[in-house]
Amino acid sequence: EIVMTQSPATLSVSPGERATLSCRASQSVSSNFAWYQLKPGQAPRLLIYGASTRATGIPARFSGSGSGTEFSLTISSLQSEDFAVYYCQQYNSWPWTFGLGTKVEIK
Amino acid sequence: EEQVVESGGGLVQPGGSLRLSCAASGFTFSNYELNWVRQAPGKGLEWVSYISSSGSTIYYVDSVKGRFTISRDNAKNSLYLQMNSLRGEDTAVYYCVSKYYDFWSGYLSFVWGKGTTVTVSS
Numbered sequence: 001e002i003v004m005t006q007s008p009a010t011l012s013v014s015p016g017e018r019a020t021l022s023c024r025a026s027q028s029v030s031s032n033f034a035w036y037q038l039k040p041g042q043a044p045r046l047l048i049y050g051a052s053t054r055a056t057g058i059p060a061r062f063s064g065s066g067s068g069t070e071f072s073l074t075i076s077s078l079q080s081e082d083f084a085v086y087y088c089q090q091y092n093s094w095p096w097t098f099g100l101g102t103k104v105e106i107k
Numbered sequence: 108e109e110q111v112v113e114s115g116g117g118l119v120q121p122g123g124s125l126r127l128s129c130a131a132s133g134f135t136f137s138n139y140e141l142n143w144v145r146q147a148p149g150k151g152l153e154w155v156s157y158i159s160s161s162g163s164t165i166y167y168v169d170s171v172k173g174r175f176t177i178s179r180d181n182a183k184n185s186l187y188l189q190m191n192s193l194r195g196e197d198t199a200v201y202y203c204v205s206k207y208y209d210f211w212s213g214y215l216s217f218v219w220g221k222g223t224t225v226t227v228s229s
Contacts, residue, residue: 043221099151101151
């Protein structure tokens, strides 16, 4: 099973600032990698797939990069609605595995 | 709009059974692969089970093999998860996740529902 390690666990950021989240895979997942945003009581929202492709309707302030084992998600200018928990996922091989999440909170 | 809605969660005693359902709308259900993913309280996301678009290929996480059964009814646009011999560690929010991939365009869609809560407790 591929282990996904996210960092940091918590990121304190002021609105309007830039946030960068990281995720490392224990072995290569090529570009079969996604980022999600989770808010309580809501369906998880796909932000990025293919490591760098924004999902339909996702604002341009969200960008993803990386391949193989190292990935990052950048939110260029944090809006109030962006404070949430973010998870990374590999779908390169079974079982799908997820990171433990990064909580982006208001500084 | 692509949408999936889970139902069937609830409180069940250890050793009991529950059947989760997932109703899909807004897309051609029979073209999509389907999964169940769960999140235990205070924990991360855990993939549970997969079924191919035709239903011919099925996978399970080791911890539920022999206890859970995934199935789908393409005529009813529905996915199911029969959960037997439930344990405390099965307590979680269970999400239905559809996946569609178009090889030629590279387009990929993951659609998640809001989840249904399963609590296993005496």
